[in-house]
Amino acid sequence: MAKATIKDVAEKAGVSVKTVSRVLNDEPRVKPSTKEKVEKAVAELKFKRNPLACGLRSNQSFVVTLIYSNPNPGYIYELQNGILSQCSKLGYHLQLQPCDYKDPNLLEIIEDLIEHTPQDGLLLTHPVCDNQAVRELLVKKGMPFARISTFREDKNSPGVYCNDKLAAIEMTNHLISLGHTKIAFIKGHPDFGATEKRYLGFLEAMKSWDIEVNPTFVKEGAFTFASGEEAARKLLIQKDKPTAIFSSNDYMAAGVLKVAAQLGINVPTDLSVVGYDDTPVSQQIWPSITTLRQPIFELAQTAVNQLVKKIKKQDISEQDIEFKCELITRASAGPIKINK
Amino acid sequence: MAKATIKDVAEKAGVSVKTVSRVLNDEPRVKPSTKEKVEKAVAELKFKRNPLACGLRSNQSFVVTLIYSNPNPGYIYELQNGILSQCSKLGYHLQLQPCDYKDPNLLEIIEDLIEHTPQDGLLLTHPVCDNQAVRELLVKKGMPFARISTFREDKNSPGVYCNDKLAAIEMTNHLISLGHTKIAFIKGHPDFGATEKRYLGFLEAMKSWDIEVNPTFVKEGAFTFASGEEAARKLLIQKDKPTAIFSSNDYMAAGVLKVAAQLGINVPTDLSVVGYDDTPVSQQIWPSITTLRQPIFELAQTAVNQLVKKIKKQDISEQDIEFKCELITRASAGPIKINK
DNA sequence: TTGAAAGCGCTAACAA
DNA sequence: TTGTTAGCGCTTTCAA
Numbered sequence: 001m002a003k004a005t006i007k008d009v010a011e012k013a014g015v016s017v018k019t020v021s022r023v024l025n026d027e028p029r030v031k032p033s034t035k036e037k038v039e040k041a042v043a044e045l046k047f048k049r050n051p052l053a054c055g056l057r058s059n060q061s062f063v064v065t066l067i068y069s070n071p072n073p074g075y076i077y078e079l080q081n082g083i084l085s086q087c088s089k090l091g092y093h094l095q096l097q098p099c100d101y102k103d104p105n106l107l108e109i110i111e112d113l114i115e116h117t118p119q120d121g122l123l124l125t126h127p128v129c130d131n132q133a134v135r136e137l138l139v140k141k142g143m144p145f146a147r148i149s150t151f152r153e154d155k156n157s158p159g160v161y162c163n164d165k166l167a168a169i170e171m172t173n174h175l176i177s178l179g180h181t182k183i184a185f186i187k188g189h190p191d192f193g194a195t196e197k198r199y200l201g202f203l204e205a206m207k208s209w210d211i212e213v214n215p216t217f218v219k220e221g222a223f224t225f226a227s228g229e230e231a232a233r234k235l236l237i238q239k240d241k242p243t244a245i246f247s248s249n250d251y252m253a254a255g256v257l258k259v260a261a262q263l264g265i266n267v268p269t270d271l272s273v274v275g276y277d278d279t280p281v282s283q284q285i286w287p288s289i290t291t292l293r294q295p296i297f298e299l300a301q302t303a304v305n306q307l308v309k310k311i312k313k314q315d316i317s318e319q320d321i322e323f324k325c326e327l328i329t330r331a332s333a334g335p336i337k338i339n340k
Numbered sequence: 341m342a343k344a345t346i347k348d349v350a351e352k353a354g355v356s357v358k359t360v361s362r363v364l365n366d367e368p369r370v371k372p373s374t375k376e377k378v379e380k381a382v383a384e385l386k387f388k389r390n391p392l393a394c395g396l397r398s399n400q401s402f403v404v405t406l407i408y409s410n411p412n413p414g415y416i417y418e419l420q421n422g423i424l425s426q427c428s429k430l431g432y433h434l435q436l437q438p439c440d441y442k443d444p445n446l447l448e449i450i451e452d453l454i455e456h457t458p459q460d461g462l463l464l465t466h467p468v469c470d471n472q473a474v475r476e477l478l479v480k481k482g483m484p485f486a487r488i489s490t491f492r493e494d495k496n497s498p499g500v501y502c503n504d505k506l507a508a509i510e511m512t513n514h515l516i517s518l519g520h521t522k523i524a525f526i527k528g529h530p531d532f533g534a535t536e537k538r539y540l541g542f543l544e545a546m547k548s549w550d551i552e553v554n555p556t557f558v559k560e561g562a563f564t565f566a567s568g569e570e571a572a573r574k575l576l577i578q579k580d581k582p583t584a585i586f587s588s589n590d591y592m593a594a595g596v597l598k599v600a601a602q603l604g605i606n607v608p609t610d611l612s613v614v615g616y617d618d619t620p621v622s623q624q625i626w627p628s629i630t631t632l633r634q635p636i637f638e639l640a641q642t643a644v645n646q647l648v649k650k651i652k653k654q655d656i657s658e659q660d661i662e663f664k665c666e667l668i669t670r671a672s673a674g675p676i677k678i679n680k
Numbered sequence: 681t682t683g684a685a686a687g688c689g690c691t692a693a694c695a696a
Numbered sequence: 697t698t699g700t701t702a703g704c705g706c707t708t709t710c711a712a
Contacts, residue, residue: 003455005705016683021707029681048456052396053705057688061392073620077413084436093457094436096424115343116388117433225624251624258626261601280413281624284565284591286598345689356699361691369697393689396704683712689704696699 004045013041024049051093061118063093064307067110068125069101074280075296079148082300083123090308095119101127101191110134114143121307126150127192129159146307148299150320151193158306159320162294164194167325168201168246169208171274171292174327175244176209179336180272184217184242186231186252192223198248198276217242221252228255236263236271243271243336250275250282253289257332268334278328287331295323344385353381364389391433401458403433404647407450408465409441414620415636419488422640423463430648435459441467441531450474454483461647466490467532469499486647488639490660491533498646499660502634504534507665508541508586509548511614511632514667515584516549519676520612524557524582526571526592532563538588538616557582561592568595576603576611583611583676590615590622593629597672608674618668627671635663 006024010017015034022030023038041047055061066083070076080094087094097113099106106128114122122145128134129147138145139156147159175183185202188195199218206213216238219231228247235242236259247253253275257267265271267287275282278293302321309316346364350357355374362370363378381387395401406423410416420434427434437453439446446468454462462485468474469487478485479496487499515523525542528535539558546553556578559571568587575582576599587593593615597607605611607627615622618633642661649656 006707007705017706018683018708019681022682025707031681034681046455050396050458050705052392052401052458053688054707055688056390056392056396056690057705057707059688073413073417076417080436081438084438096420096434096436098421098424115386118390118392254624254626261626281621284594284621285625286594286601346691347689357689358691358699359697362698365691371697374697390689393704394691396706397689397691399704681712684710686707686709687703688707691704692702694699694701696697 003050004047006047006049008045009038009041009047012045013037055118060120062091063095063117063119064121064123064304064311065095065097065113065117065119066123066125067097067099067113067128069099069128070125072277072279075277078296079125079300082297083304085297086301086304090304092120092304092308099128101131106131107133107137111137111141114138114141121145121311123148123303123307124150126194130193144307144310146303146310148303149194149294151197153320155319158303158310158316158318160299160303160306160323161320162299162323162325164197164325165201165204167276167292167327168198169205170325170327171246171276172202172205173209174290174329175246175272175274175333176205176211178244178272178334180244181211182214182217182240182242182244183211184219184235184245185213186219186221186228186235186245186247186256188248188252189222190220195248202246214240214242216240221248223249223251225251225255225258228252229259230255232256232259236260236265241271244333245271245273247273247275249277250279250289250291253291253332254281254285257285257287257289267332269337272333272336274333282328282330290330290333291328292325293328294325299323343390344387346387346389348385349378349381349387352385353377395458400460402431403435403457403459404461404463404644404651405435405437405453405457405459406463406465407437407439407453407468409439409468410465412617412619415617418636419465419640422637423644425637426641426644430644432460432644432648439468441471446471447473447477451477451481454478454481461485461651463488463643463647464490466534470533484647484650486643486650488643489534489634491537493660495659498643498650498656498658500639500643500646500663501660502639502663502665504537504665505541505544507616507632507667508538509545510665510667511586511616512542512545513549514630514669515586515612515614515673516545516551518584518612518674520584521551522554522557522580522582522584523551524559524575524585525553526559526561526568526575526585526587526596528588528592529562530560535588542586554580554582556580561588563589563591565591565595565598568592569599570595572596572599576600576605581611584673585611585613587613587615589617590619590629590631593631593672594621594625597625597627597629607672609677612673612676614673622668622670630670630673631668632665633668634665639663 126149150159221227275289275291282289466489490499561567615631622629
């Protein structure tokens with residue numbers, strides 16, 4: 001069974017090829033009765049357009065490329081699922097382009113990509129989307145793109161992001177509501193915009209309750225298990241220990257749990273530990289980690305919508321769309337012990 | 341700057357388009373000097389072929405589709421990386437098709453996919469590749485495919501897999517070499533071929549050392565954290581406890597660690613726990629989990645090679661290519677306590 | 681509201 | 697060894 005072509009449909013419907021094309025593209029000025037005839041023929045022949053031919057002629061490809069440089073497989077997995085779900089609704093395909101955001105050739109790689117692979121638009125995840133040179137290149141080349149989990153605003157491109165600061169405030173308030181005041185904070189990797197936003201949220205919440213932040217309670221981290229471990233070791237051998245540790249992500253929180261276990265500190269009775277991101281590990285560890293979940297799937301879907309609007313040169317009502325994180329309480333954080 | 345076409349190259353090199361096409365396709369019977377001229381023109385114009393046009397004309401798309409139904413993001417992530425790396429070498433693109441292996445419409449979804457999306461071949465991961473109806477459909481439709489991590493042989497398609505049985509033997513031997521004889525085993529989900537292979541390896545190793553397997557030491561699991569927890573609870577409240585637990589994957593091993601911690605059983609001094617798959621969690625937990633690592637990246641690369649050979653109708657010397665797992669010793673397993 | 685013809689960039693078939 | 701011509705399946709332009 002050779003695949004049906006537009007010609008077969010035209011013949012079957014008794015109209016010209018062009019008319020079929022008009023129906024397929026939802027162009028106006030087609031008589032309803034004609035449209036019906038064509039649609040019937042399409043259905044009977046199980047006709048689907050050859051995307052290659054469409055792309056060739058109209059200089060479109062219905063492909064969008066996801067550029068990512070993120071060591072968190074769970075995040076990428078969920079992101080892809082969200083993108084795929086929306087792409088398939090809108091008739092687009094997804095191309096993957098992993099990269100290293102620190103690669104000195106990043107700009108050339110991206111330039112090569114947009115010059116030589118057919119695609120209609122790009123989805124950039126952080127931290128690549130926060131790279132100004134990359135954004136400028138894309139604007140110069142006229143390649144539509146949308147930013148995901150971004151931390152820099154940009155008038156030339158739409159973006160979606162989670163309000164990290166707000167979420168960090170909520171988490172800090174949660175710890176305070178459990179009675180904690182001696183709260184330590186482990187920062188993330190300085191290359192990531194989230195690092196600062198999360199820290200600022202922590203500071204703001206502490207300030208709003210007039211709780212002083214002990215400078216020895218703030219440690220640098222790097223979003224890795226080992227960096228969480230190291231920070232925790234410093235925090236927990238101090239004479240004046242915190243009663244709660246807010247880690248900027250779950251990997252580091254897992255590192256904190258390790259150190260606590262080694263030092264014989266019981267979590268959550270002697271120490272509350274919270275993380276960020278709702279990474280799979282936060283449920284696969286004991287105690288399971290109280291954390292903040294980004295709606296990654298929805299973020300991704302919305303980014304695709306924004307990108308497709310941009311591709312089709314439609315109005316983008318909101319340039320940067322904000323999402324909220326969800327506080328997920330698990331076993332690693334609890335009320336402070338009174339008789340301490 | 342409009343993109344250069346094959347016409348521009350032909351003009352610049354002073355030859356016909358067909359000659360350029362010959363050079364691009366590495367066809368024989370081109371005079372070396374002509375070839376050089378063309379290659380120079382290609383380089384100067386930074387010409388790259390328009391894949392859409394190639395695909396349309398030659399009825400190829402240089403797209404391969406990965407069909408997966410696997411809840412382990414780390415596995416998929418690594419698999420994609422391996423596939424992408426090899427695809428880019430061979431000039432192919434990757435399309436993603438997540439699915440649910442239990443979906444009653446799976447067959448129709450795949451039929452629709454191969455009928456209506458241009459692609460040259462399919463990569464099937466387990467358990468989808470072990471579905472005979474799916475394989476028969478693809479053979480019937482003449483769509484080339486390769487199987488990844490497969491457990492059924494198939495004369496009509498190439499495949500790559502890890503020798504799970506061998507790996508399980510190695511792990512069991514490892515535990516035995518640490519002095520353990522009271523070894524429990526938690527099986528995986530019965531829908532996955534790995535489940536049986538891993539169990540058989542365990543049994544074989546035990547038998548080879550003439551160690552009897554206590555039937556109460558074998559529990560059903562489902563590859564989930566909760567199922568590991570449940571199995572461990574049953575195992576560890578018995579009067580006659582095992583001194584080591586071999587979990588069929590890391591998620592379940594993490595569940596075992598939780599129960600051990602709750603029951604005050606120290607790992608690894610009082611109990612050794614080992615897993616399988618080298619999932620990220622195995623390093624993000626304390627004690628870190630001794631496990632088996634599949635060379636997923638290499639598996640994926642090889643599968644792409646096999647598939648492309650199949651697409652190009654080249655000889656496939658080896659139909660099913662075997663890989664070995666690597667035993668990774670971490671903190672969760674140690675020598676048995678003598679003075680028990 | 682509809683159609684005829686041209687052509688997107690490339691390769692296959694055939695000819696020279 | 698190289699070139700000419702046609703055409704993949706569709707959309708665009710222009711005309712009716």
